[in-house]
Amino acid sequence: MAKKDAPPRWDRKMQQRLARGEAAALGELYDRFASLVHGLAHRVLGDERAADGITREVFAHVWQHPDAYDPKQGPLRTWVAGLTHRLAVQRLRATETAALAQGGGGSTEELERKVRHASVAARADYIVTSMPAPLRAALELAYFQRRDYRQTAADLGVTEDEARRRLRLGLQLLSTAHDAGAPGAPPGYGGAA
Amino acid sequence: MNEPNRFEAYDEHGGQDDWEGREKDEDRGAGKGHEETEGHGPHDTTPPGPGNGDGQGGSDGGAPGPAQNPDQPPRIPLPRASVEDTGQPLPPLEELPKPAPLVLEHPVLKSLLGAWALAACSPEETAAVEDHLGACGTCADEALRLREAVGLLHPPESLDLDPGLRTRVLEGCLDRRPPRIPVPEWAAPYDAETARLDALLRDMGDAEWHAPVRLRWFEADAATSRRTTVAGVIAHLLTVDGLVALALGLDDPLGEVTAQAPTPAARTEAYWRGSHFPPTRSVRAPWREQSHDLVRTVSFTGGGAGKLSVSYGDFELPLHDAMLDRAFECWVHAEDIAEAVDYPYEPPSPRHLNRMIDLAARMLPTAVAVRRQHGLASPVHGRHLVTAGEPGRTLRLEIEGLGGGEWLIPLDSPAAVGSAEHEVAHVALDGVEFCQVAAGHVSPEEAAAGQVGDREAIRDVLFAAASLSRM
Numbered sequence: 001m002a003k004k005d006a007p008p009r010w011d012r013k014m015q016q017r018l019a020r021g022e023a024a025a026l027g028e029l030y031d032r033f034a035s036l037v038h039g040l041a042h043r044v045l046g047d048e049r050a051a052d053g054i055t056r057e058v059f060a061h062v063w064q065h066p067d068a069y070d071p072k073q074g075p076l077r078t079w080v081a082g083l084t085h086r087l088a089v090q091r092l093r094a095t096e097t098a099a100l101a102q103g104g105g106g107s108t109e110e111l112e113r114k115v116r117h118a119s120v121a122a123r124a125d126y127i128v129t130s131m132p133a134p135l136r137a138a139l140e141l142a143y144f145q146r147r148d149y150r151q152t153a154a155d156l157g158v159t160e161d162e163a164r165r166r167l168r169l170g171l172q173l174l175s176t177a178h179d180a181g182a183p184g185a186p187p188g189y190g191g192a193a
Numbered sequence: 194m195n196e197p198n199r200f201e202a203y204d205e206h207g208g209q210d211d212w213e214g215r216e217k218d219e220d221r222g223a224g225k226g227h228e229e230t231e232g233h234g235p236h237d238t239t240p241p242g243p244g245n246g247d248g249q250g251g252s253d254g255g256a257p258g259p260a261q262n263p264d265q266p267p268r269i270p271l272p273r274a275s276v277e278d279t280g281q282p283l284p285p286l287e288e289l290p291k292p293a294p295l296v297l298e299h300p301v302l303k304s305l306l307g308a309w310a311l312a313a314c315s316p317e318e319t320a321a322v323e324d325h326l327g328a329c330g331t332c333a334d335e336a337l338r339l340r341e342a343v344g345l346l347h348p349p350e351s352l353d354l355d356p357g358l359r360t361r362v363l364e365g366c367l368d369r370r371p372p373r374i375p376v377p378e379w380a381a382p383y384d385a386e387t388a389r390l391d392a393l394l395r396d397m398g399d400a401e402w403h404a405p406v407r408l409r410w411f412e413a414d415a416a417t418s419r420r421t422t423v424a425g426v427i428a429h430l431l432t433v434d435g436l437v438a439l440a441l442g443l444d445d446p447l448g449e450v451t452a453q454a455p456t457p458a459a460r461t462e463a464y465w466r467g468s469h470f471p472p473t474r475s476v477r478a479p480w481r482e483q484s485h486d487l488v489r490t491v492s493f494t495g496g497g498a499g500k501l502s503v504s505y506g507d508f509e510l511p512l513h514d515a516m517l518d519r520a521f522e523c524w525v526h527a528e529d530i531a532e533a534v535d536y537p538y539e540p541p542s543p544r545h546l547n548r549m550i551d552l553a554a555r556m557l558p559t560a561v562a563v564r565r566q567h568g569l570a571s572p573v574h575g576r577h578l579v580t581a582g583e584p585g586r587t588l589r590l591e592i593e594g595l596g597g598g599e600w601l602i603p604l605d606s607p608a609a610v611g612s613a614e615h616e617v618a619h620v621a622l623d624g625v626e627f628c629q630v631a632a633g634h635v636s637p638e639e640a641a642a643g644q645v646g647d648r649e650a651i652r653d654v655l656f657a658a659a660s661l662s663r664m
Contacts, residue, residue: 021373024489026366027384030359031391031485038354052355056362063366124345142313143346149308150315161304168307168339175342 011076018066026063037084043122044088054088081126089119124177131173138166295321303332310339356389379513380491382520382545387484390527394477402474406533410633410662424472426526431480432464433457437515438483440503441490456506458664514552521549525632540625546596550624553631553661554600558607560657570653573605584612588654591621604650618646633662
């Protein structure tokens with residue numbers, strides 16, 4: 001897995017280079033964030049082409065408005081994730097509303113439930129990829145590899161206390177995906193654009 | 194493009210863990226279902242079988258009265274069928290002598306909540322926690338919250354981004370806001386190919402980095418090869434791209450290591466020897482950083498740097514051509530890697546492929562002359578030299594497929610001009626096939642080429658193409 005925690009210096013320099021109109025910087029931005037952006041959009045929309053469309057919109061937005069990002073507000077990665085989330089949820093709501101208007105079955109409540117569900121799922125994905133690596137590793141062992149916490153502790157070379165702590169803390173972080181039900185203001189993303 | 198295959202390949206090779214995860218996941222699902230059934234007691238389930246077929250007629254449609262969700266139990270419970278009558282296994286005997294319940298303190302129980310939610314505790318601990326949840330409100334709240342959080346864990350989707358998406362996204366951006374500092378057109382193939390290779394590397398497992406790779410090229414008209422690993426190939430690209438970095442005044446990736454000669458092969462061997470351990474996946478970051486730096490630097494200096502040339506030790510290439518050459522090498526070695534780990538890999542975009550073929554075609558006259566000096570190519574017929582700038586005997590190289598075209602290759606001297614009137618031979622082959630020959634991966638004798646005219650001239654040119662290859 002690539003290094004996730006780029007120093008804030010990288011974020012600031014990237015913003016300056018984008019503002020300067022450096023096409024090479026745009027390429028680097030894409031290389032760093034495309035899979036994050038596409039993955040989140042895909043989780044919300046469940047469709048490859050729609051996710052491609054959101055990816056295009058997100059990078060166009062950053063390229064056209066590099067100043068919209070304020071390094072003081074947090075990492076660029078978080079900001080990009082928030083922007084993606086907002087645009088993807090917007091798109092989902094628009095397509096679902098259109099389907100509803102055309103007489104496709106369902107109710108407004110179902111629509112809202114669907115949007116909320118997609119939104120929480122995407123936020124959860126983001127939280128998992130952004131949480132400290134030791135917590136993620138513990139969750140991966142316990143959940144995907146079906147190791148109990150003692151085996152998890154042994155695999156990670158930590159005490160059983162520490163394994164329990166990591167599992168609990170990881171899930172606590174993950175559970176915040178349910179918070180801030182209103183899309184656009186997820187805690188992890190900060191105030192995006 | 195065969196995207197579906199690509200996904201399969203990822204599942205097979207990259208996703209061993211995923212598979213296990215998924216299977217285990219199913220186990221888990223089954224396990225949960227079991228628990229729940231047990232929780233309600235097997236007597237509450239309505240067994241399918243004689244005795245309740247008529248009672249549930251409502252779900253067959255056309256039932257009068259309020260719609261009944263077939264999933265929910267009927268409001269008036271049906272008479273219970275005896276388990277013995279259904280032929281289903283009898284419920285297990287409850288209340289076998291249980292081990293003494295575990296007594297744990299509140300802080301310990303609290304600390305177990307995460308593990309409990311993930312079903313990662315011992316049965317005794319699970320029982321102790323569940324016992325505690327009935328009595329402790331705060332723990333019960335947290336337990337519920339954490340259990341819900343477990344439901345949010347998904348196996349990571351191994352989303353394989355369409356490599357073409359990068360070009361489309363970037364072009365869309367640049368249309369909307371033209372760049373003040375563009376990536377030069379001749380650096381675009383390098384930018385695209387390094388990004389494609391990086392995407393291939395991104396999802397590779399640790400073991401795949403050590404998969405054996407055989408680098409192949411032609412030397413003195415004979416196929417040659419050298420064994421290395423996937424990581425070794427990236428180290429090779431890093432050190433040879435370093436020649437361009439050096440020409441641009443950037444740091445030499447060789448660092449303290451000194452190569453016996455400033456050639457691609459010597460530099461690579463020196464780098465391989467210089468590290469105490471065989472290269473690992475950690476070589477990816479410096480390679481990628483350098484490739485980004487190269488694209489960035491040529492964007493700034495590229496415009497006026499037409500005179501800048503890159504030394505390969507034995508020869509030099511203008512910066513523009515060196516960047517094309519590096520793009521070509523990046524693709525060729527990405528193919529080597531993809532083959533080694535059994536991933537599919539596509540050729541470059543037609544536009545970029547065309548530039549790479551053009552570079553090879555432009556290098557052919559010199560390559561023919563060098564082979565002639567070594568007595569490998571047929572001697573010049575009739576006269577000794579063609580005056581510079583004069584038309585001479587010419588081979589028409591016709592490249593088919595996307596990115597193809599026609600090139601007139603002067604045969605007698607690099608200084609001569611190719612001319613349709615002096616055409617003595619005509620070779621037609623597919624663009625990718627031609628690149629395979631130029632990369633030394635397909636022998637000139639085995640290349641699927643349509644040939645008309647002077648057989649010797651054709652042989653000279655195809656062997657000259659193969660001689661362009663190097664480690």
